[in-house]
Amino acid sequence: MTAGPRRIAHLDMDAFYASVELLRYPDLRGQPVVIGGGRQATPETLADGSRRYARLRDYAGRGVVTTSTYEARALGVFSAMGMMKAAQLAPDAVLLPTDFESYRHYSRLFKAAVRTFTDAIEDRGIDEIYIDLTDMPGEARDIAARIKEAVHAATGLTCSMCVAPNKLLAKIGSELDKPDGLTILTHDDVPRRVWPLAVRKVNGIGPKATERLAALGIATVGELAAADLGLLQDHFGRSYSAWLAEAAQGFDERPVVVESTPKSISRETTFERDMHARHDRAALSSIFTGLCSRVADDLKRKGYVGQTIGIKIRFADFHTVTRDLTLPNGTDDPVEIRRAATECLKRVKLEQRLRLIGVRAGTLTPKGEHSEMPLPVQQQFPFET
Template sequence: MEKVIMHVDMDAFFASVEIIDNPKLKGKPVIVGGTSERGVVATCSYEARKYGVRSAMPIYIAKTKCPHGIFIPTRMSRYKEASSEIFKVFSKLTPYVEPISIDEAYLDITESQRAPLELAKYIKDEVRKNTGLTLSVGISFNKFLAKLASDWNKPNGLKVITQDMVPEILFPLSISKVHGLGNKSVKRLNDIGVFTVEELYKLPLEILTEFFGKYGVEIYGRIRGIDKRKVEISRQRKSTGRESTLKRDTDDKDELKKYIRNFCISISKELTNKSISGKTITLKIKTSSFENHTKSKTLPLYISKEEDIYKEACEILDSIELNEKIRLIGVSISSLKESKIEQMTLFDI
């Protein structure tokens, strides 16, 4: 039986919740995120997007692009409350729900007795009735195409992509729309004259594997309608971390290590509370020119204690030559597993 996968994505979720709570904001350029000059945009209304404002954009740039925008700090507890109501609607239709984020999910509706379009309409109506919010729905035979479809005609969109529409429907799209191709991969392909999916489609499998290794096989199949990923009912958390935009740009490593120390305290408490540990430490930095860089180190054993995480993160920082000042720093730990016994520290070895 051919799978029927639905991807549901809320429309400008944080901003939409703010507008629901304050109807005077309707039709105005609402920008939610850090309100300081060093903060970033979490999301914004479609009115703000017309000015070029986008998620993850520094607030000071958003203010330049949209000087009359209404800037609002995030209220995560309120967004989680709305999200809970939305996911209750999903769970009424199918037990196969995979949360991607607070405002996005995949649903496997293959076994439903109701028609896919009927289910999409039900979700839209119920969410609107319960929360006042709108969402966009994409329906297809795999996750990649369902997600692509949900983004097709936002906001409040609905799109179905069937087998007979592929690959031609994908050809005009930018390669940035292909799941798995990040900014660096897109640039590499752009550098050889590949900008659209149609141009990507014409590349031999050998070229893609040369570019991306084994992952090139997935990209090759994906734009031909092949995506074998299943809807995962329980998503295992792959990493946990903390990051912060600095009060001022700096290349002083001692100062950066103070931030790292606080991150490691918080991360260790979370790992301990959840009885998990990890063995891959990643340091993330964003330079004053807004370039992101990450560097990771995988250890021979699992750790969860603050001093261990701090030691490894600092070693990574010390190995990096800072050619310009840093505006953001973060630490994360991945390759997680449940801690069956009390973890030794690296100093116990």
């Protein structure tokens, strides 16, 4: 039995990776900083104790921006942008390498802080969660303010929160007053605060749908709310057009999913230059082993084993292939994962240069609950090399 109308919060850590790095390098506060460089971007400590930082202008390669500080965003540098393009926009920006182990550590800290208030949390990734506040006593703004204070005390980082009647509005609202924002959004606020936004701000309207809506003269959420349903159905089909119409009005009945089993866990990397299977064999082998180890670590950390191991290869011409292999038992062992992934790799003709490689574990079950899948006798040892 709920205490009243739904109160759903979305908590989003502010420029998360960049903010974690600023804890380590506080002298960079207030400067444009881009995260996404390789190990060569590691700052150099000088004899006098000061640091020498890599600059974006010196970057050469094909990587992408992982994240950036708000000062870099003001110069037009955003996540997923090509690093070379970012260098044109902000050549003097500091470039730092990514440190995912550190980001995962702070992710665990902020989520643990929120769990001191409630377990009604839907984990949406390393830097964001939904929280169902419906049954918590008190005013929504006061609860959100206390949660934000707890997150800051646990991590030294700021977050932005929105409390709204549903997940869709909460997600939109957490972006409205960044950084360190606290937003209360109701259905009455939709015309004033949501309708002026670009349609891409609605979670679920991706780049392709945005382009197709633009071709129809629909650029804002308000224009989408006013669009003829028949027109939308002609271009998007009955189901998606119905969702578009409801989303534009701010309606969303999805529950906060407290527990969910992921379908798969994967790790992949895009190379800064195309790699040759033979000439770069040593480097590729090291990277491949590292990906398998990271998948194994993720499985152990989340308490799952995977029974289907797969690989993903993208060639220089962007052609992508995948291969999978089902094991007799689930595993979180990096050696077993590496063996199975290698067997998958043998089924791919590596005649072109490689652009991306990835490793995936699927058919996940909680560790200790997986069942054995018997194999025919001739397949008992499929990974011997």
